[in-house]
Amino acid sequence: MVTIKSDTESEPVQVEIFPSRFLSPETTQKLLNELYKSGGIVRMMIQGPNLPRTVTYGPGKGLPIEEHRNLLVEVGGEVLELRVKVGRIRLELEGEEFLPGIQAACERALPFSFQIKRGKFFREISTISDYAKYGKDADKRILGLVDPRAKKESALAVLSEKDSDKKEER
Amino acid sequence: MAYTPQYYPGNTSVGANRRKHMSGNLEKLRDIPEADVVAIMGHRAPGADYPSTHPPLKEMGEPDCPIRQLVEPTPGAAAGDRVRYSQFTDSMYFAPSIPYWRSYWAAINCRGADPGTLSGRQIIEARERDIEAYTKKLMDSEMTDVARCSMRGCTVHGHSLRLEENGMMFDMLARTELGADGNVYYVKNQVGIPLDKKINVGKPMSEEELKKRTTIFRYDNISYGGKVGARKFDEALEALHHMWELRTKWGFRPE
Numbered sequence: 001m002v003t004i005k006s007d008t009e010s011e012p013v014q015v016e017i018f019p020s021r022f023l024s025p026e027t028t029q030k031l032l033n034e035l036y037k038s039g040g041i042v043r044m045m046i047q048g049p050n051l052p053r054t055v056t057y058g059p060g061k062g063l064p065i066e067e068h069r070n071l072l073v074e075v076g077g078e079v080l081e082l083r084v085k086v087g088r089i090r091l092e093l094e095g096e097e098f099l100p101g102i103q104a105a106c107e108r109a110l111p112f113s114f115q116i117k118r119g120k121f122f123r124e125i126s127t128i129s130d131y132a133k134y135g136k137d138a139d140k141r142i143l144g145l146v147d148p149r150a151k152k153e154s155a156l157a158v159l160s161e162k163d164s165d166k167k168e169e170r
Numbered sequence: 171m172a173y174t175p176q177y178y179p180g181n182t183s184v185g186a187n188r189r190k191h192m193s194g195n196l197e198k199l200r201d202i203p204e205a206d207v208v209a210i211m212g213h214r215a216p217g218a219d220y221p222s223t224h225p226p227l228k229e230m231g232e233p234d235c236p237i238r239q240l241v242e243p244t245p246g247a248a249a250g251d252r253v254r255y256s257q258f259t260d261s262m263y264f265a266p267s268i269p270y271w272r273s274y275w276a277a278i279n280c281r282g283a284d285p286g287t288l289s290g291r292q293i294i295e296a297r298e299r300d301i302e303a304y305t306k307k308l309m310d311s312e313m314t315d316v317a318r319c320s321m322r323g324c325t326v327h328g329h330s331l332r333l334e335e336n337g338m339m340f341d342m343l344a345r346t347e348l349g350a351d352g353n354v355y356y357v358k359n360q361v362g363i364p365l366d367k368k369i370n371v372g373k374p375m376s377e378e379e380l381k382k383r384t385t386i387f388r389y390d391n392i393s394y395g396g397k398v399g400a401r402k403f404d405e406a407l408e409a410l411h412h413m414w415e416l417r418t419k420w421g422f423r424p425e
Contacts, residue, residue: 020332021334021335022335049340052343058362060358060363063364065344112335
């Protein structure tokens with residue numbers, strides 16, 4: 001049986017924002033707030049190289065890296081600690097009509113060039129790791145948001161509890 | 171007639187820079203004090219004695235050997251120094267030098283050095299006082315830009331990553347920082363151990379300067395084939411094709 005959807009109902013779209021430089025915590029906060037304000041975000045993932053808290057290898061192993069501590073960003077009233085150098089932001093939007101808002105938000109927040117790509121960036125089907133981590137009846141919006149080895153509590157933030165306006169971030 | 175080595179073919183600026191790096195005929199851009207280079211390398215405290223692995227060669231009583239009589243030992247070898255290293259990472263965003271050219275420079279111009287080439291970093295090993303002298307030469311010369319090249323003994327990645335907002339190459343251990351005065355400072359040594367004081371290594375090059383001095387062929391600066399749309403490729407690419415053909419068809423035997 002084929003179900004025909006009405007023309008007015010919009011499908012969620014996924015986009016990736018790829019700036020030409022890595023973002024500092026200040027620019028990250030500015031961009032995330034602009035994106036948040038532009039609305040229509042179902043979920044969001046930020047990705048980039050790890051910023052370790054200590055030297056991980058070599059003669060200096062275990063020494064603290066003070067520069068990477070307390071990198072806090074405030075988004076939607078929630079304070080998050082940055083653990084990566086932000087190089088890529090993936091979003092799921094409620095519909096195509098929010099795309100111009102995302103473009104405008106990036107133009108306002110980023111002082112250098114960027115690319116916005118449309119595609120499919122989050123998986124829909126639970127993997128074995130997801131099953132082991134989240135259980136059988138996991139919220140599908142969590143899938144693909146965090147690294148399989150990352151702790152959900154520290155890597156995931158729920159910015160709004162409303163079902164229709166739930167935003168998550170790594 | 172005196173023989174002049176022909177290091178690298180091509181008429182592009184990148185070809186010319188590659189020849190310069192290989193020949194060792196380099197411009198000196200800055201003068202970083204020797205004690206600062208030693209501190210960034212982190213093998214010994216500046217001013218401390220050189221630890222040794224064997225007595226000085228003169229005291230050892232070497233066997234009667236024509237090669238030993240022919241080859242003068244380097245100062246480090248003569249004194250019996252330890253073998254130590256310095257390792258550099260170069261950004262693919264128009265860093266002046268790249269691992270292969272650092273290795274060519276070291277292999278051609280540095281005695282008693284063992285260069286090692288990796289994809290995004292390059293290491294040179296030598297006796298301690300020799301490697302200190304070689305490293306100072308590297309850091310003072312046009313082979314180094316302080317923002318796009320950095321001494322990294324471990325956790326080296328940054329070569330193929332995007333730059334930071336301020337134009338510095340990304341460093342996971344935050345060894346260097348761009349000061350408010352526009353100078354780049356080393357705050358940690360090459361393995362990420364904090365230094366007693368920040369070491370000023372000078373101002374980074376501008377984007378135009380980097381594009382002028384780079385040894386990297388890139389489509390958005392100088393292509394390997396030279397001028398895009400020209401009737402003939404640059405000699406560098408022709409020579410590469412020639413070598414590829416010889417090696418693929420018959421095994422490369424340059425004789």
